[in-house]
Amino acid sequence: MVIRSHGVEKSVIDEAQNLGVAVADATCPFVAKIHKIVSQSSREGYVTLIAGDSAHQEVKGIVGHCFDECFVVADENELEDLLIKYDNFVEKKIIFVSQTTFNAKIWGEMQKKLKKVCTNAKIFDTICNATSNRQEEADELSKICDNIIVIGGRHSSNTAKLFDVCSKNCERTFLIETAEELPNSAALSGGSVGVVAGASTPAGIIKEVIRTMSENLQPVEEQMEVKESVQKSFEEMTDEEAFEASLSSLTGDQKVEGTVIAVNPTEITVDIGRGVTGYVTAAEYSSNPDANMMDEVKVDDKINLIIMKISDQEGTAMLSKRRYDAIAGWDNIVAAKDSGEILSGFVKDIIKGGVVVYTNNVRVFIPASQATLSKNDSLEDLKGKEVSFRIIEIGRGRRAIGSIRSVLIEEKKAAESKIWERIAVGDRFTGTVKSLTSYGAFVDIGGVDGMVHISELSWARIKNPSEVVLVGDTVEVYVKALDADKKKISLGYKKEDENPWVIFQNNYKVDDVVKATIVSMTTYGAFARIIAGVDGLIHISQIANKHIAKPQDELTVGQEVEAKITAIDLEKKRVSLSIRALLEPEVKEEVVEETADEVVYETTEEPATEE
Numbered sequence: 001m002v003i004r005s006h007g008v009e010k011s012v013i014d015e016a017q018n019l020g021v022a023v024a025d026a027t028c029p030f031v032a033k034i035h036k037i038v039s040q041s042s043r044e045g046y047v048t049l050i051a052g053d054s055a056h057q058e059v060k061g062i063v064g065h066c067f068d069e070c071f072v073v074a075d076e077n078e079l080e081d082l083l084i085k086y087d088n089f090v091e092k093k094i095i096f097v098s099q100t101t102f103n104a105k106i107w108g109e110m111q112k113k114l115k116k117v118c119t120n121a122k123i124f125d126t127i128c129n130a131t132s133n134r135q136e137e138a139d140e141l142s143k144i145c146d147n148i149i150v151i152g153g154r155h156s157s158n159t160a161k162l163f164d165v166c167s168k169n170c171e172r173t174f175l176i177e178t179a180e181e182l183p184n185s186a187a188l189s190g191g192s193v194g195v196v197a198g199a200s201t202p203a204g205i206i207k208e209v210i211r212t213m214s215e216n217l218q219p220v221e222e223q224m225e226v227k228e229s230v231q232k233s234f235e236e237m238t239d240e241e242a243f244e245a246s247l248s249s250l251t252g253d254q255k256v257e258g259t260v261i262a263v264n265p266t267e268i269t270v271d272i273g274r275g276v277t278g279y280v281t282a283a284e285y286s287s288n289p290d291a292n293m294m295d296e297v298k299v300d301d302k303i304n305l306i307i308m309k310i311s312d313q314e315g316t317a318m319l320s321k322r323r324y325d326a327i328a329g330w331d332n333i334v335a336a337k338d339s340g341e342i343l344s345g346f347v348k349d350i351i352k353g354g355v356v357v358y359t360n361n362v363r364v365f366i367p368a369s370q371a372t373l374s375k376n377d378s379l380e381d382l383k384g385k386e387v388s389f390r391i392i393e394i395g396r397g398r399r400a401i402g403s404i405r406s407v408l409i410e411e412k413k414a415a416e417s418k419i420w421e422r423i424a425v426g427d428r429f430t431g432t433v434k435s436l437t438s439y440g441a442f443v444d445i446g447g448v449d450g451m452v453h454i455s456e457l458s459w460a461r462i463k464n465p466s467e468v469v470l471v472g473d474t475v476e477v478y479v480k481a482l483d484a485d486k487k488k489i490s491l492g493y494k495k496e497d498e499n500p501w502v503i504f505q506n507n508y509k510v511d512d513v514v515k516a517t518i519v520s521m522t523t524y525g526a527f528a529r530i531i532a533g534v535d536g537l538i539h540i541s542q543i544a545n546k547h548i549a550k551p552q553d554e555l556t557v558g559q560e561v562e563a564k565i566t567a568i569d570l571e572k573k574r575v576s577l578s579i580r581a582l583l584e585p586e587v588k589e590e591v592v593e594e595t596a597d598e599v600v601y602e603t604t605e606e607p608a609t610e611e
Contacts (some may be wrong), residue, residue, distance in 0.1 A: 006057040007031040009064020010039070030100045031058055032129045036067040036543075037124055041095045042068040046122070049082075051075060051110055052099030056157055059099055083117050094121040100128040101158035101199075103165070104135050131158050131199060138196045139164050139337060142169035146191030149176045149182070151209055152198025158196030166196065178205060179212040181245050204369075255324065260301045264294055270303070276310060276317045284308070284320040286359040288346055304328075322361040329360030333400050337391040341409055345389065347382045355382055357389060357402060362391070370403035373412065415447020416487075423448075423489070425479050431491075433473045441465045443477055443491055450489035452477060457493050459500050459533050468493075501573060502531025507531075510565050516577065518559045520607060526551040528561060537573035545583045 001016050007027040027035075038048050045585050048070035052059040063070055073079040083089060094588055096114055106125055106237065114121050121552055135233050142148050148166040150173060152159030159175070166173040174183050197206050258270035258278055268285065270278035280303075285293050297303070306323040310316075345359030354367040366389060382404075393401040429445035436442075440453045457468040469475060481490040508514065508530070516528035516536060525539040538561075543554050555561070567576035 002056075004028055005031065007035060007468050008057075009061055010035075011064060011455045013285070027061075028100065030130075031061065031127065034062050034097050034100070034124075034126050037095065037097060037126070038062060038070070039065045039067065040067045041122070042070065044093075046093045046095045047071070047089065049079075049094060049096045049114070049121075050099070050101050050323045051079075051096070051107055052156065056099060056245045058101070058157070062099075063096070073110070075106055076109050078111055079113055083114075089118055094118045096121055096123045097126045099157070100126060101131045101161060102127055103161050105139075105165075128199075131161075134158070134196070134199065135161060135165050138165050139169065141194040141196060142166035142173065143434060143440040144174065145170060145193070145194035146353065147188045147193045148173040149193060149195045149209065149213075150197070151177070151195065151206055153177060154199045155199055156198045159201070162196050162198060167192075167283045170194075176209070179208045182209065182212055242403050254307045255305060256305050256319075258303055258305050258319065260297055262299065263297050265294060268293055268297055268303075270305065270319060272307070272317060272319070274310075274317070276315050278305070278307075278317040278319045280305065280321055283317075284322055286322050286325075287348065287361045287363070289348070290346075315537045325361035326363075328374045329362040330398055332360060333362050333364070333391055334394060337394050337400075340390055342388050342390050344386060346386050347384060350379050350383055355379055357387060357404075362400065364391070364400045366402050366404055370401075371509045372380075373405060373408040412447055419446060419448045420484065420487070423479060423482065425482060428476065428478045428492075430475055431475055431480035433471050433475060436465045436469070436471060438464065441469050441493075443475060445477065445489075445491070448487075448489060450477065450479070452493045456480070456491070459494055459498060500531055501570065504531060504575075505570060508565060508568075510568055513582065514565060514577075515560055516563055518555050518557050520557065520559065521551045521555065523550065526555050528563060530575065530577075534575065536563070536565070536577040538579060539576045542566075542576075542578035542580045545580050545585060 001021050002024045003013075003026055005026055005028040013023065013025075038050075042048055042065075045068060047068065048066045050059060050062055050070060050072045051072060051074075052062075052072060054060075054063075054072040059072055063072065071082055073082055086458055094114075096111070098551060107125075107127060107360050111123055114123070138148075138150075138157040139452050142165065148170045150159060150163045150166060152162070152175070154160075154175065154177060163175045172188065182311060195206075195210065195213075256272045256274075258272045261271055261277075262269040266282055268280040270280060272278045282291075283290060284292060303321055304324045305319040306327075307317055307323055308323070309318040333343075335341070343355040343359050345364065347355050348358050349356040354365055354369075355371050357364045358365055368379060369375070370392070371382065387404050388407045389402040389404045390406055391400055392403045392406070395401065421479055429443075431443040431445040431450070434442045434444045434449055438454075440451050441457065442449045442451055450467075454462065454465055457465055462468060475493060477491040477493050479489060482488075507582075514530050516530050518526050519529045519535060520527045523540075525537050526543065527535045527537055530537050537545075538551075538555075540548065540551055543551055548554055562582060563577040564581040565575060566578045568583065
């Protein structure tokens with residue numbers, strides 16, 4: 001059971017513990033602190049007052065940790081009514097706490113009122129600092145803005161408080177949950193627009209609202225500035241970003257074509273026809289650190305370059321091939337944004353918020369949310385790898401944003417479609433174990449995941465799939481069943497030649513004598529393991545050549561015995577064994593004639609009987 005941040009009543013936790021349920025407690029530390037305060041104080045005989053919404057889950061949880069009298073009040077009026085109704089509060093020990101997202105201003109007024117009546121009341125300021133600060137900032141913002149947009153869930157307590165705070169100062173305050181609910185420009189009064197958001201509002205929704213506002217409400221020339229402010233990854237200019245910015249200031253006469261004179265592992269010597277010797281260092285040859293100039297460039301090759309610096313005194317020129325390629329590549333980037341073309345490049349760096357990809361020496365930023373198919377996939381695994389992506393946004397200063405994920409999703413859908421067109425029961429695949437659950441393993445068979453039930457992983461009984469396979473294992477599987485409508489595939493993993501009953505059938509027959517190990521016992525006999533996966537029953541009548549009351553009289557678990565196979569039922573997977581069949585008949589003495597002087601005995605064989 002997972003307890004959410006609002007917390008729950010103590011009775012809920014106690015019930016979970018009594019039932020043996022594992023509990024993951026995600027209660028907010030501020031809320032947990034209130035639970036501790038009211039629990040301890042109420043045990044000491046204090047009356048608990050709670051400022052908050054009695055219907056809110058957080059308040060219900062707080063009430064559930066009180067062991068004595070407790071009252072919930074929503075505002076000053078309810079507190080005043082309560083103090084009038086229970087005038088004996090003056091004589092009692094009182095503690096006063098608040099819901100963590102309670103309105104800070106109202107909470108302050110309620111404290112003043114209580115102190116006037118109950119001078120000995122203990123007041124605990126339990127409003128969350130973040131909530132309090134957010135309300136204060138919203139109050140200040142709403143006083144200076146012509147319009148206020150509050151972003152958050154309509155059922156969120158702290159979002160509702162923000163709306164109330166802003167509404168008192170700004171008449172045109174709007175509560176929205178998504179960008180689609182933004183009021184149009186006609187609904188706004190003009191002038192400035194302030195934006196505040198509830199504590200639990202996802203950052204992605206906030207960014208989308210700001211982006212939509214910038215497109216709908218601001219002049220075109222200012223829209224890109226707002227977009228760039230959202231992309232925090234671009235705010236701090238790195239060396240590579242400075243390189244990108246430098247390209248925009250290059251002039252036409254800095255572009256030259258050079259002829260390669262010599263190549264070594266550290267630089268290329270080039271003739272650019274200006275009476276100077278040009279040099280291209282490895283760093284200025286390519287953005288790809290794995291690029292090998294010795295393999296890629298030969299003497300007399302023609303290459304396009306940018307002049308970075310000329311030293312007339314030394315008669316040399318510092319040149320750059322990667323800067324020239326970046327200029328030419330940028331045009332391709334812009335065109336790819338419009339066409340949706342899929343580009344390829346290599347991942348050079350993992351940075352805060354995503355990865356940096358280079359294609360034709362152009363730097364492209366891929367946000368973490370767009371870098372992998374699943375949010376659980378590691379970005380580090382991408383470093384140095386060739387990837388396919390498309391451009392999703394172009395910013396000022398030659399900044400491009402791309403998406404690897406959109407390409408991966410398309411490839412996955414294409415692979416799924418291809419597989420579903422031809423897949424059939426009995427088909428065999430080499431797949432990769434993607435994840436494990438308590439009931440089986442999910443295997444990627446080439447774009448589609450199928451499930452191997454735990455019973456299909458081994459002929460022996462296992463408790464967890466990890467006893468047989470692990471995530472990342474390459475496995476051979478076959479299709480057992482298909483559900484095309486629900487897109488579900490059931491896979492088999494067990495191999496028939498490993499079936500213990502097939503092995504048994506090939507190696508054993510009726511009347512064979514086998515060595516078997518006692519594995520369990522019942523009132524009617526004992527089960528003995530012949531081979532792994534095949535147990536035979538020794539009926540109680542076949543354990544000894546005499547009458548016994550229970551199997552434990554003759555056998556113990558783990559004991560190895562010799563027994564004869566008396567019957568085999570392969571269809572029902574049953575084998576009957578007999579120890580008694582291998583024993584000598586028991587000899588019994590009977591009195592047949594008796595006189596006063598002597599007793600005559602006759603030896604007889606006791607007839608075999610079965611119970």
